[in-house]
Amino acid sequence: MHLQEWLQLLCSHTGLKGSESEDLWSLLPSLPSFSLSTSSLLGLGALASLTAYWLVTRPRPMHPPCDLQAQSVAINGDPNCRRSALLKDENLLEFYYDDIRTAYDMFQRGVKITGNGPCLGFRKPGQPYEWISYTEVAQKAQWLGCGLIAKGCQLNTQQFIGIFAQNRPEWIITEVACYTYSMVLVPLYDTLGMEAMVHITNLAEMTVVICDREERATSLLENKEKGLTPKISCLVLFTDFSQAFAERAGKCEVEVLKLEQILDLGRQNLKDPVPPQPQDLAVVCFTSGTTGKPKGAMITHGNIASNASSVIKILEGSFTFQQGDVSISYLPLAHMFERMIQLSLFTFGARVGFYQGDITLLMDDMKTLKPTFFPVVPRILNRIYDKILGSVTSPFGRALLHFAVRRKQAELRSGIMRNNSLWDKLVFNKIQASLGGNLRFALTASAPISSTVLSFLRATLGCLIFEGYGQTECTGGCTFSLPGDASTGHVGAPLPCAMVRLEDIPDMNYFAKNRQGEICVRGPSVFKGYLKDPEKTAEALDSDGWLHTGDVGQWLPNGTLRIIDRKKNIFKLSQGEYIAPEKIENIYVRSVPVFQVFVHGDSLQSYLIGIVVPDREVFVDWAKEQGFVGSYQELCQNPDVKNAVLEDMRAVGKEAGLKSFEQVKDLYLHPDMFSVANGLLTPTLKSRRTDIQKVFQQQLSSMYNKTAS
Known part of the structure; x- marks a missing residue:
């Protein structure tokens, strides 16, 4: 048998074709022409099998959807x-799919695909995940929507339904309920603060707010008791509440219901869905309010469908979402990033x-x-x-x-x-x-x-x-x-x-x-x-x-x-130089000992100062390498350690091209991280610049006074 015949036989028996067979045949010109003995053929057969296996299983590059040099x-x-x-x-x-033009359509497509397949999962500590099916979510959403209608809510896009809860399945059931009957969802979240909550509640003229637990509902009730939110008349809770809370609510004419109660009410007053149109309002998503009062971004169903369709378009041909895919939900549902991800998956x-x-x-x-x-x-x-x-x-x-x-x-x-x-x-x-x-x-x-x-x-x-x-205003x-x-x-x-x-x-x-x-x-x-x-x-x-x-x-x-x-957070130093602090902060966090940093400037001063939260996991070891010994707290209070951190940050800044006036001149090491819980970060983990400045006003003033003297 000649080598050419053997290669032809190999390709036919292994199913090699296209570029795979071309790779193999490209070897032919460099090989001499000779006939094979039986023993040689057996040896080459083994080699051929390995070659064929490699050709079939070798990793192949992903095909980009367009020329990566002209995106x-x-x-x-x-x-x-x-x-x-x-x-x-x-x-x-x-729209990517002609019949998927609203957030309601997006979820209903998932129902058609999977029916009783798993949709929303939850777990208790140490336990496996339990799952609620697509059919069950759709059914409960319809019952909840009908229950809200029975309580006086209108079937139109001027009916705003508040939700004040942590990520959990009932959050999504509430969202789907609003979409099923063309109502508008308005998420609330803890770090807004009471003044902002009152502002949002009154701006949207909310009568119903759905909460996950009594503690959150209590904060809303307190505003009602003070006469600050007169329109609220009904609170729906996912969990049990005390009799004392119900009585307290009754005194200010607020009805309190468990979710099961309003589901039962909806089941007894069932109505056909009233699906929204693309131009209809789907959600009012309030910004985090880093400056001033939160603003309510009005997002339509068409906004949502076009944004999700674009991601699907980009991924087509190289990555496809599948029925077996599963996402972990922990980023705040009150913001569009997490919600767009979930709706796309649905x-x-x-x-x-x-x-x-x-x-x-x-x-x-x-x-x-x-x-x-x-x-x-x-x-x-x-x-x-x-x-x-x-x-x-x-x-x-x-x-x-x-x-x-x-x-x-x-x-x-x-x-x-x-x-x-x-x-x-x-x-x-x-x-x-x-x-x-x-x-x-x-x-x-x-x-x-x-x-x-x-x-x-x-x-x-x-x-x-x-x-x-992106940002909220472009739907994610x-x-x-x-x-x-x-x-x-x-x-x-x-x-x-x-x-x-x-x-x-x-x-x-x-x-x-x-x-x-x-x-x-x-x-x-x-x-x-x-x-x-x-x-x-x-x-x-x-x-x-x-x-x-x-x-x-x-x-x-x-x-x-x-x-x-x-552009938004720029300020001017006394010599007229404009400063964009977030750009500088994004450079300084590359410094090994730095976990979080806040850069501050004043129009009456010619230089910058900063607040730095060291990286607790590496700070002690880093300080030891610099010749300093002590606990995390002790090192934060050591002025020589602070100077070493400052020197490292300035070196990182210089390497990144920061100008001299963009470098901080002094800093304060703070042992506790900025967080959502202490009000120094927004739910999307951006710095609340005004609040940080207020909390550290003493340290900031001290640094300016020290350098001035």
Whole structure:
């Protein structure tokens, strides 16, 4: 038998075809022509089997949906106004599926796909997850909607239903109930504060608020007792409440019901669904209120459908949500990021499992749930990164880890994403198992993430990690990184539902001619405006429908967008220099001993100062390497340690290109982290700048007085 005949036989018997057979036949010209003996044929047969196995099972690069060097297209020849390269023309994407045009349609598609399949999961400590089916969720939502109607709620998009609860299945049942009868959901959350809660309740003219437990309902009742929220007449609780609470509510003419009671009422007064239209209001999502009163962003069903459709469009062909996919829900449902993720999953009949309500138990929940999808924010990814590096102490272990990461990163650059390589089995197995072991997809948003951290975790976690950018006012996202793009330092190209334009900011020396400026967004995912606030609406939306985000972006040569600054929180120093503190903070957190940082400036001063929360897990060891010994608390109080931290931060700042006036001159080390619980972070984990300034006013004044003297 000649070699050519043998290769032909091999291809036919192993099923090799296309590029796989071409790889094998390409070897032929370099091989001599000869005949094979029986013994040689047997030996080559074994080799051929191994070759064929490798060709069939070798990892293949992901096919990106477009040219990664041209991810967006200039509109009307303007290089600073761009749209997705995935679009055939200038028409932005409104719907991916023609019959899926509202949030109600999205959930109903999941019901059709799975029926009695699992939808919402929950667990008690130490127990496995229990699941509620799609059919049961839809049925309870219909009963709840009818119960609300029986209590006087109207079937129209001017009927606002408040919900004040932590993430749990009943939250979603309430949301679906509103969509089933064209009502509007208005989420409330703890860190708004009582003054803001009163403002929202009255602005939306709420009569009904649904709460998870008595403690939250009590805060609402107190406002009613004071005459601050006169329209509230009914509170619905997911859990039991005391007789004393019911009596107290009765005295101020507020009816209190358990969820089961209103479900029973709805079952007895059943009505057909009254589905919404795309132009109808779906939710009023109030901003975190870092400055001033919270503003209620009015999001329509069409906004939601277009935004979700765009993500589906980007992922088609390279990643498809499946019925077996499951997401972990722990990010606040009061914000659009988490809700858009869940609604997208429901469209494909996937599952959502809720955490126990304690963020410190999140890793335990993930190990039990074994999610395939992980919505995450940079702060959590940074902690995962730090824990991985902190867990490797020996020089050999560190060398092996970094070598394995480099090998996986080389695969990523060639478009290969996998979790079954030799390095995954030898080095990354425990890391992946700590997050459940099944991750296929993660999405990070809400703040910039370090390129080092993102590239490292893409390699170690062995799953797709996408980065997106957006805000509530554009229904979550307006840019999204593409499958197959392993580059970092950007937030992707415009979603197919959005066009993105950069506008000059002369005061900050950003000009569109340099491909830099304020990020402006237009398209079917941009909100209608702020509830009953035409003045703020006019500030955000110009007459041509462009949403002015307040963020500063830069177009990169490959058509992706990089976030480089923030317009809204800028201030001026006494010498006239403009400062964007968030940009500086995002650089300083790269300093090893730094966990959180707040940069402060004053128009009467010529320099910056800061508040730093050290990274508790590495701070003591880092200080020891610098020659300092003591407990975490003692080190925070040591002025020499503070100076060492300041020196490290300034070195990081200099390397990142900070100008001298952008570097802090002094700082205060604070031992306790900023958190949502202590009111120093918003629920989306952004700094409450005004509140931080108030809390640390004494330390800030002291630093200015010290340097002045």
